Amino acid sequence: MDGNRYLDLSSGFGVATTGFGAESLIRCYQEQASRLYHGMGDVHPTLLKVELCEALSRMTFERWGAGQGRTILGSAGFEAVEAALKTALLATGKPEVIAFTGAYHGLGYGALSVTGWTEFRSPFRTQLRELAHFLPYPACHRCPYGKKTEGRPVPGACVECDPSCLADLEESLRVLGRSGRVGAVLVEPMLGRGGEILPPPEFLPLLRRVCDETGMLLIFDEIYTGFYRTGPLFACDAAHVVPDLICLGKALSGSFPISACVGKARWMDAWPESAGEALHTSTFLGHPVGCALALTMLKEWEQVETAERVAAAGRVWEESLTTLRSCQDVADVRGRGLAWGVELRDAWGNPLGGRVGRMVEEALAEGAILLGGGVEGNVITLSPSLALREEEIVWAVEMLRELLQRRA
Ligand SMILES: Cc1ncc(COP(=O)(O)O)c(C=O)c1O
Incomplete structure (x- = not known):
């Protein structure tokens, strides 16, 4: 509003992976808007919606050799999570x-019920169903078992990892899985907003194993990590684990x-044939402009050069950002691809959330958009x-170093 220009280091909450001026997207907006700028979701779907569902099937389950994938579209990310929760209930009968x-x-209330942040849930607790069992996300950067993590290589395992945290987790998963009430395990393959936390590499295979043994569906929330954010097309590709549902x-x-x-x-075939009314729908579902843009992006994602460009950019970020490890109050620098976190703590290990908030404001004055993250901010x-x-x-990175030194 003041006519300033910014370098957006969040790419608009992780949306604008190809930047804000991609010519292919601008052209697509113009062409699609002049052809049809609103459709009728699922009552009279456009061809674009069909093409997008087919393309998503090819990029996910067909590519993984797991047959066809079927898609429920939505507008916001939380709607995809809620569609997955509903599917899991219909498919397993377990709530x-x-x-x-x-x-x-x-x-949204369904997604909020399974979001592991008390801060977001507590004001609305009286309207929320207690349908989630929250287990600790295995976080190697602050190992709850005190294993040595210093100097840990980026891909996420503790240097001295057995990994004990996963044995406890496995036990809890089995007990809940056999209870007969739990239909799904919902997980982010890497915590995004929760602080850019990489789990140990054994984590996703463990979830797959226990789900297979107990009949729970495995849902990956790749709303943040999807489409090369962490290096590969999807974060689960790195772990070679195929989910039952992906958001x-x-x-x-x-x-x-x-x-x-x-x-x-x-x-997905657990959804019944429509008997007149669609059981799950919304006014803007399958929006033609959204579908056309997604198809344009998917074409870009299909090019091998995209993976190479992300890998190259990820290396530059890693080399530059890890030099911040020596700055005072930097407790950890971690990440992969185009998803990175710099965690701040004081000498006693207390989280420095206020300082991150101030740095976000100071960065604006320097011409950069940053975001704070992590449960402790x-x-x-x-x-x-x-x-x-x-x-x-x-x-x-030099701007970040300067801001870090300013208060040290
Ligand atoms: C992993 C993950 N899931 C779901 C969501 C919710 O998406 P939306 O804000 O579009 O509803 C987000 C948003 O940040 C997210 O990072």
């Missing part, structure tokens, strides 16, 4: 869900509110776009 502390799944949003269209819950046909969160040039990354 409860295992979710994780620190996980963020959105703020997508944010970078799916690179700009427009459209989300998707894609599931194995076997589970003490993580500077960087979810930049692919479009940043190397010199912009170097500038951003």
Whole structure:
């Protein structure tokens, strides 16, 4: 509003992965708006909606060799999570869900019920169903078992990891899975808003194993991590684990509110044939402009060069950001690809959430948009776009160093 220009290091909450001026998206907006700028979701769907559902199936379950994927589209990310929760109930008949502390799944009431942040839930507790069992998200950067993590290589395992945390977790998962009440495990393959936390590499395979043994569905919330945010196309690709349902949003269209819950046909077919009214729908579902943009983005994602560009940009971020480890109050620098977190704590280990808040404001004065993150608010969160040039990354990291030194 003051005519200032900013370098957005959050890429608009992780949406604008290809930046804010991608010509292919601008052209697509113009062309689609002049052809049809609103449709009738599922009553008379556009061809674009069909093409998008087919493309999402190819990119997920067909690519993973798990048959066809079927899709429920939505507008916001939380709607995709709620579509997944409904599917899990229809497919298993079991209403409860295992979710994780620190996980963020959105703020609609269904998604809020499974979001592991007390802060968001407590004002509304009296209207919320207690349908989630929250288990601790395995966080290697502050190992609850006191294992040595210093100097840990980026991909997430403790240096001396057995990993004891996972043995406890496995036990809890089994007990809940066998209770006969829990139909699904909902998890972010890497905690995004919860502080850019990478779990140990054994975590996702463990969840898959226990789900297979106990009949729970495994739902990956890749609304933040999807579409190359963490390096591979989806974060679960790195772990070679195939979910039963995957939730997508944010970078799916690179700009427009459209989300998707894609599931194995076997589970999605639990939805009954419509007997007149659609059981799950919304006015803007399958919006033609959103579908056209998502299809344009998917074409870009299909190019091998995209993965190479993310890997190269990720290396520059890693090399530059890890130099901040020596700054005072920097407790950890962690991340992968285009998802990074710089955690601040004082010498006694107390979280410095207030300081992160001030740095976010000071960064604006320097011309950069930063976000705070983490359950304790003490993580500077960087979810930049692919479009940043190397010199912009170097500038951003030097700006952060200067802000860190200013108060040290
Ligand atoms: C992992 C994850 N799930 C769900 C959501 C909710 O998406 P939306 O804000 O579009 O409802 C977010 C948003 O940040 C997210 O990061």
